[in-house]
Amino acid sequence: MPTGTREPRRGAPGMIRAFVFDAYGTLFDVHAAIARQRARIGPDADRLSELWRTKQLEYAWNLTLRDRYDDFWTLTKRALDFALSRFPHVDRRIKASLLEAYRELDAFPDARTALAALKEQGHTTAILSNGSPAMLNAAVAAAGLAPFLDHVISVDAIKTYKPRRAVYELAIGALGVPAADIAFVSSNRWDVAGASDAGLAAIWINRGRAADEYTEVRPRAVVFDLAGLAELRL
Numbered sequence: 001m002p003t004g005t006r007e008p009r010r011g012a013p014g015m016i017r018a019f020v021f022d023a024y025g026t027l028f029d030v031h032a033a034i035a036r037q038r039a040r041i042g043p044d045a046d047r048l049s050e051l052w053r054t055k056q057l058e059y060a061w062n063l064t065l066r067d068r069y070d071d072f073w074t075l076t077k078r079a080l081d082f083a084l085s086r087f088p089h090v091d092r093r094i095k096a097s098l099l100e101a102y103r104e105l106d107a108f109p110d111a112r113t114a115l116a117a118l119k120e121q122g123h124t125t126a127i128l129s130n131g132s133p134a135m136l137n138a139a140v141a142a143a144g145l146a147p148f149l150d151h152v153i154s155v156d157a158i159k160t161y162k163p164r165r166a167v168y169e170l171a172i173g174a175l176g177v178p179a180a181d182i183a184f185v186s187s188n189r190w191d192v193a194g195a196s197d198a199g200l201a202a203i204w205i206n207r208g209r210a211a212d213e214y215t216e217v218r219p220r221a222v223v224f225d226l227a228g229l230a231e232l233r234l
Contacts, residue, residue: 015181015234016123016181016182016183016201016234017123017124017177017181017182018123018124018125018126018175018177018181018182018183019118019123019124019125019126019182019183019185019229020125020126020127020128020153020171020175020182020183020184020185020200021115021125021126021127021128021184021185021186022127022128022129022184022185022186022187022188022191023127023129023130023131023136023139024105024129024130024131025053025186025187025188026108026185026186026187026188026205026226027107027108027111027127027143027145027226028105028106028107028108028111028139028143029105029106029107029108030049030053030105031046031049031050031053032101032105032106033049033098033099033101033102033105034046034048034049034052034098035049036097036101037094037097037098037101040091040094041087041090041094042089042090044087044089044090047087048083048084048086048087048090051082051083051086052079052080052083053079054079055078055079055082055083056072056075056076056079058079059075059078059079060072060075060130060161060162061161063075063161064160064161064164069159069160069161071132071156072130072131072132072135072155072156072161073131073132073134073135076099076102076135077099080095080098080099081095102135103135103138103139103142104138104139104142104143105139105142105143106143107139107143107144107145108225108226110225110226110227111143111145111226112143112144112145112148113226113227114226114227114229114230115145115148115149116148117229117230118148118229118230119148120230121230124150124151124175124177125148125149125150125151126149126150126151126152126153126171126174126175127140127149127151127152127153128153128167128168128170128171128184129152129153129154129155130154130155130161130162131154132154132156133152133154133156136152136154137152140152150175151171151174151175153170153171153174155167155170157170158170162190162191162194163190163191163193163194163195163197164194165194165197165198167194168184168194168195168197168198168200169198171184171200172198172200179198179199179200180199180200180201181201182200182201183200183201183202183203183220183232183234184200184201184202184203185202185203185205185226185229186202186203186204186205187204187205187206187207189204189206189210189212189213189214190213190214192204192214192217192219193214193217196217196218196219196220197217201220201234202219202220203219203220203221203222203223203229203232203234204219204221204222204223205223205224205225205226206222206223206224207224207225209224220234221234
């Protein structure tokens with residue numbers, strides 16, 4: 001997919017001035033917690049991890065549709081309980097270790113380099129995430145990303161989840177930058193669709209080479225990792 005040909009100009013209207021990142025799955029590897037305990041979990045580790053992630057998102061969307069809210073840490077624990085119940089042979093005493101690991105997920109290897117390059121170019125950088133403030137602060141600190149981020153924004157401020165338009169408007173308000181001047185970066189195609197609907201320049205990090213979906217709302221660009229972000233001409 002074309003990524004555009006215009007050269008960014010600092011401060012020019014309609015040009016990208018800020019990069020806002022989804023956290024989980026984009027900067028942080030959501031499967032890292034299970035990976036650290038793979039030997040204890042056994043052959044179903046990957047299936048357990050996928051179910052944990054699926055239920056975590058399902059619970060967030062369900063609450064949003066019902067106009068209710070519990071913070072993302074609460075949903076993360078509920079989702080893990082459900083996932084463990086589906087794999088009864090896995091020792092439930094592992095739960096505490098998994099939750100501790102989830103609070104300090106590994107960043108993807110290209111995250112620090114990508115953020116540093118964008119800062120070097122003069123861009124404002126931020127996280128906009130479903131994660132609770134405590135979760136995000138712990139993950140950012142553990143990964144050493146704080147020096148490369150200007151803002152860490154949680155949906156907890158308005159107590160609703162992506163892909164509600166109001167969530168993406170949080171970033172617009174916090175950065176004080178027009179929507180069209182903000183690139184929103186996510187590995188979640190549904191998140192990209194939500195950001196596009198809110199007027200942001202959405203970029204899909206398609207790490208797994210997944211088939212496209214939500215094709216009624218196209219990303220501004222598609223890349224396969226974070227490394228190439230600094231080279232995009234949007």
